[in-house]
Amino acid sequence: MLPQLQKQFQRIDKSKLFQSFVIAVIVVSALTVGAHTYSLPPTVETALNWMDIGITAFFLIELVIRFIASKGIKDFFSKGWNIFDTLIVLGSLYPAAGSSMLIARLLRIFRVLRLVSMVPELRLLVNALLKAIPQMGYIALLMFVIFYIYAAIGSMMFAHINPVLWGDVSISMLTLFRIATFEDWTDVMYETMLVYKLSWIYYLTFIFLTAFVFLNMMVGAILEVMSQEHKNARDELADNDSLPATQGQVNALQAQIADLKSLLKEKEY
Numbered sequence: 001m002l003p004q005l006q007k008q009f010q011r012i013d014k015s016k017l018f019q020s021f022v023i024a025v026i027v028v029s030a031l032t033v034g035a036h037t038y039s040l041p042p043t044v045e046t047a048l049n050w051m052d053i054g055i056t057a058f059f060l061i062e063l064v065i066r067f068i069a070s071k072g073i074k075d076f077f078s079k080g081w082n083i084f085d086t087l088i089v090l091g092s093l094y095p096a097a098g099s100s101m102l103i104a105r106l107l108r109i110f111r112v113l114r115l116v117s118m119v120p121e122l123r124l125l126v127n128a129l130l131k132a133i134p135q136m137g138y139i140a141l142l143m144f145v146i147f148y149i150y151a152a153i154g155s156m157m158f159a160h161i162n163p164v165l166w167g168d169v170s171i172s173m174l175t176l177f178r179i180a181t182f183e184d185w186t187d188v189m190y191e192t193m194l195v196y197k198l199s200w201i202y203y204l205t206f207i208f209l210t211a212f213v214f215l216n217m218m219v220g221a222i223l224e225v226m227s228q229e230h231k232n233a234r235d236e237l238a239d240n241d242s243l244p245a246t247q248g249q250v251n252a253l254q255a256q257i258a259d260l261k262s263l264l265k266e267k268e269y
Helices: 002-014 016-035 042-069 073-077 080-092 102-118 120-158 169-180 185-193 197-237 247-268
Strands: none
Touching (some): 002 042, 080 102
16 A cells, blocks of 8 residues: 555656646745735734645645655655755744744745745756855955955055045955945045056956956856756756667677677578
8 A cells, every 4th residue: 555655646746737836835935924024904914824824734745745755764865955845844833833923934934945946947056056166165265365465455555545445454355345346436446546546457457356257257167067967967857768879888789789690690500
């Protein structure tokens, strides 16, 4: 009976209709969380609370279905997205009857993130982003070095012009971050140019390094990992019959054909 139930739950879990319904419930859950931020009549608040309880129960049932459809506890929790969904669902259960409490609302906001685990394209993007973090970390470290050097130079040169922006290294780094985001950076530059006419070189070189070079390096690292993830996804979805044969498989097939030919010649003689 258990294998039949498992197969039935596997069909339900893989059903496009069921997955679409789960996505719709996630969207409704996000809307209910947003609706709680408005001033609503008591009847509407009560209806939203009951709806929230129903959504929480549905997510728990859906998680149980996926658990039974898996090959066991080890197989279920071997997938990171299943662990993620379990934490989100269990977090939304606390406190069980206190959906009006702030902690419960904050925990249930994260149910919107389940949309990432349900949509394959979003999972692919998140996986690519996570795998690109090590490469991005080295780029960020190099960017921090550049920020620190320019902040030290800016503090030494411009502190007497505007100590609010260039008083020390830490505040200078905040000013440089403002410049890197192009937030009224020309006002900062023109202020120092009144004293140092060639200070524009300082700003333009910094913007060139941070906004153009390092930013493009970040994008390039992410795109490289994303292209590899797309390739891996295509390989997983590809049918074995559609995959090209390796040279070893071709050689083995040729050897078998040669053996068959020799057997046929022996039978003829």
